[in-house]
Amino acid sequence: MFAPQGNIATAKTTSYKVVLPFYGYAAISFLAGTVMLLINTKAFTGHYFQPPLLAITHTMALGWGTMIILGASHQLVPVLIEGELYSNKLAYASFICAAVGIPPLVSGFYMFDLGNLALAGGILVVISVLLYMTNLVASIRRSKHRNIHATFVVAATLWLLVTTIIGVLLLCNFRTKCLPEESLHYLSLHAHLGIAGWFLLTVIGVGARLIPLFLISKYSHTAILRWIFYLINVALISFFFLFLSGSTATLLIPITMIFVSILLFVFYCFRAYKERIRKQVDDQMKISLLSTYMIPLPMIFLAVVIGALILSGEPQTNLVSAYGFLIFFGWLTAIILGMTFKTLPFIVWHKTYHKLSGKGKTPNPKDLFSERVFHWMSVSYLAGVPIFAIGVITTNQYALQAGSLFLLFAAILYIANVFKIMSHSPKHYGNNN
């Protein structure tokens, strides 16, 4: 017998059953978001505080962005912390709470009926975040490995919790005034804690690990990531207090800090790209990298919005809408479109073929989806975003309709590819084992 010498490690990954519902739900939400976009283009020519815009934003932020991040996190957190997920049951419970809570919340915004149903939806979303956070913290506590990526994810989840609690408070404030100002006043605070606190921190924390991994790059720079982490968190805390103090001009300080952190992340991704070992970069990585280079664009819009607000005292509503659109349909959607097809095919491939590995011919994970459909989805998406953004800025109905049609087409192709992957069976590959 051979005496084992090295450390024996088990590489147990999270069950696909936990992850797939999040991906399926997110795909349907993306389609719902683009359908609402198409039938509500007129709303984008007016003020941003309108029922359809609130409904679209929450569909994209919660149903699309948050659900897919939560799903991917349950798979990726074990990779980041080099430990197992604490509980599958908590993950299911988190999914069910969010899945049940989001529709009444979104329909409440759409009909502008912010009654008990919408409030119950909001509370369920908060519970879902709490369950996810419990699972995340318990997983990290059990793992012996701590790293900067996991720190990003924990901090991001804390900000998500703060954002959703503020969201519920704003809902209550609509019904019975419980805050010093109207809910509209706090909208910007609620939105930015979610955008920078939840989405930006998560994308940077996870992206800084995955982008070099998928590019097979030697690059790693923990000091840069630490700087980014501190800059964003200090910016968010100062934004919170400066906002409540009512001083608009000073908000440029946290905005500048966020902008610097974004530039540092762009630099990090660029270095990872330059130092990659694999020369060929696939389309999924190209669109993910493109999303990284897209982040400064909405930041420029935000600086213009704040500048105009300081000079004229009035917000440029079309610029605010364009800014929000570029965040949710631009940056966030681009990275999700790319990363879905870098993660989902592997999860399904692993479920279907891992026991057959080494016993015969198996497909590559990339064979589980259509590259052609992915290509046309990317083309349609890349056409839709600038056309729609121009439509919002110029309040041109034709551009808005054309842009939203392109985005709807991209969503249909995305959902077709996602469900093609999810419904894959060995029979599709002529393997009946």
Add this chain to the structure above:
Amino acid sequence: MAIITNNNIKSTIALASLESVYDPEIGLNVVDLGLIYQIDFDETAKEVFCRMTLTTQFCPMGESITDGVKNTLAGTFPGYTARLELTFDPPWNFQMISEEGREFLNR
């Protein structure tokens, strides 16, 4: 990195067969990727033992890769039991990729 073995002839056969086991993400086989550290044969117990690593601990595809290695060794040496040990000491790094592997990735 040189692979440790107590049977040069059989380990050459084993490594040739393991060239059919791929890391699905990277598209490179486990031998050129430098994941195989040791292959030993116990003729008395009829065992083939493989010590290997993964590019990252808790790699989502880890189980597929280790199952692939185990199944391939069992298929290549009928009558032998394949036993596998996963180690992260030393941890994998880019220097472990073979020349052929580097050429493949540079294409």
